[in-house]
Amino acid sequence: MSLTIPYESLKTLNKPFETEFKTKFNNFLAHGWYILGNEVAVFEKDFAAYHHEKYAVGVANGLDALVLSLRCCNFPEGSEVIVPSNTYIASILAVLQCKLIPVFVEPDIQTYNLDPKKIEAAITAKTVAIMVVHLYGQCCEMDPILTITKKIKLKLIEDCAQAHGATYKGRLAGTFGDFAAFSFYPTKNLGALGDAGAVICKTESDYEILRQLRNYGSEKKYHNNLVGYNSRLDEIQASFLSIKLPYLDQINTHKIKLAGLYHEKLKETFIRPVVDQDFKHVYHIFNIRHPERDRIKSYLSDNGIGTEIHYPIAPHQQKALSAMNQMDFPLSSEIHSTTLSLPCSFAHTEADILHVIDLLNAYA
Numbered sequence: 001m002s003l004t005i006p007y008e009s010l011k012t013l014n015k016p017f018e019t020e021f022k023t024k025f026n027n028f029l030a031h032g033w034y035i036l037g038n039e040v041a042v043f044e045k046d047f048a049a050y051h052h053e054k055y056a057v058g059v060a061n062g063l064d065a066l067v068l069s070l071r072c073c074n075f076p077e078g079s080e081v082i083v084p085s086n087t088y089i090a091s092i093l094a095v096l097q098c099k100l101i102p103v104f105v106e107p108d109i110q111t112y113n114l115d116p117k118k119i120e121a122a123i124t125a126k127t128v129a130i131m132v133v134h135l136y137g138q139c140c141e142m143d144p145i146l147t148i149t150k151k152i153k154l155k156l157i158e159d160c161a162q163a164h165g166a167t168y169k170g171r172l173a174g175t176f177g178d179f180a181a182f183s184f185y186p187t188k189n190l191g192a193l194g195d196a197g198a199v200i201c202k203t204e205s206d207y208e209i210l211r212q213l214r215n216y217g218s219e220k221k222y223h224n225n226l227v228g229y230n231s232r233l234d235e236i237q238a239s240f241l242s243i244k245l246p247y248l249d250q251i252n253t254h255k256i257k258l259a260g261l262y263h264e265k266l267k268e269t270f271i272r273p274v275v276d277q278d279f280k281h282v283y284h285i286f287n288i289r290h291p292e293r294d295r296i297k298s299y300l301s302d303n304g305i306g307t308e309i310h311y312p313i314a315p316h317q318q319k320a321l322s323a324m325n326q327m328d329f330p331l332s333s334e335i336h337s338t339t340l341s342l343p344c345s346f347a348h349t350e351a352d353i354l355h356v357i358d359l360l361n362a363y364a
């Protein structure tokens with residue numbers, strides 16, 4: 001049976017922007033400048049300004065945004081970085097790719113974010129940074145985390161790939177850390193029409209280093225100062241992102257409204273993310289938890305509803321992280337075996353969500 005309500009539809013999601021995309025694309029063809037030009041510079045300026053920050057650097061994707069942030073810190077090989085045990089694997093891969101050691105800390109089972117109370121026990125003499133991940137679109141509880149990073153002088157890196165426009169106590173995700181890494185993968189709350197990413201940083205010197213790292217470590221053509229990467233944001237993607245950035249708050253408001261319906265109407269048996277007035281959750285993902293997750297997923301699928309699982313395998317159980325396969329992260333395992341992501345996209349209508357709710361409540 002074909003799905004009547006897909007989990008996501010990029011075509012529908014981007015429909016409202018199509019005319020503007022086409023105009024931009026025609027200008028782009030007429031202009032003939034494809035890499036690191038005015039479009040990237042304009043988007044960087046506007047993306048920084050959205051965050052009331054000075055420095056943003058466009059890069060190729062979210063993973064690179066994390067890798068370049070870590071590289072910019074120049075940590076000694078083998079240094080330890082605290083990461084949540086239930087994050088998307090990209091956060092961990094970035095740490096490993098920089099020859100650093102990820103140290104997993106368990107999340108709070110109600111917020112799915114790093115539990116600040118568990119961080120200090122994981123800190124050793126080799127700890128150099130905390131990488132917070134604002135998972136599913138909700139900020140981590142930043143006050144106690146900032147207290148720790150200040151007290152122990154650790155770098156703070158924010159993985160904001162799921163949290164464009166989310167706030168904690170009125171302050172935007174991406175403004176807390178020394179570095180904030182964003183992904184504009186097409187499904188993210190601010191999504192390009194291909195791969196794209198950005199780093200927000202706090203100092204001019206980090207800004208200059210990031211700009212070099214993304215472009216072969218070069219400041220001036222054919223003069224290479226650093227062992228850099230090719231991780232440039234394409235002009236065309238930057239131009240599409242500039243069209244969508246002014247609509248980010250509207251996209252988030254729509255997702256928040258849909259999530260509100262789930263919060264209001266779903267039966268209690270479906271565990272929902274906590275709502276707290278200190279946090280503006282932007283619902284990159286609206287997840288529920290239920291012990292019969294797999295049965296519910298098939299039931300919804302049989303009824304034409306697409307769902308996803310973020311994520312089906314906990315990072316410490318992935319083949320790629322075989323050294324961690326024997327370790328035990330019970331909360332992470334519990335989340336991975338019970339979580340289910342429901343439709344909650346800019347592409348969905350309230351009627352779509354009410355239909356999903358009716359089906360779920362009929363299951364319970």
Ligand SMILES: *Cc1c(COP(=O)(O)O)cnc(C)c1O
Nearest residue numbers: 061062063088090091161183185
């Ligand atoms: C999407 C995502 C990334 C990686 O972004 P890409 O643009 O796909 O490289 C990193 N961290 C988290 C939490 C993500 O959701």
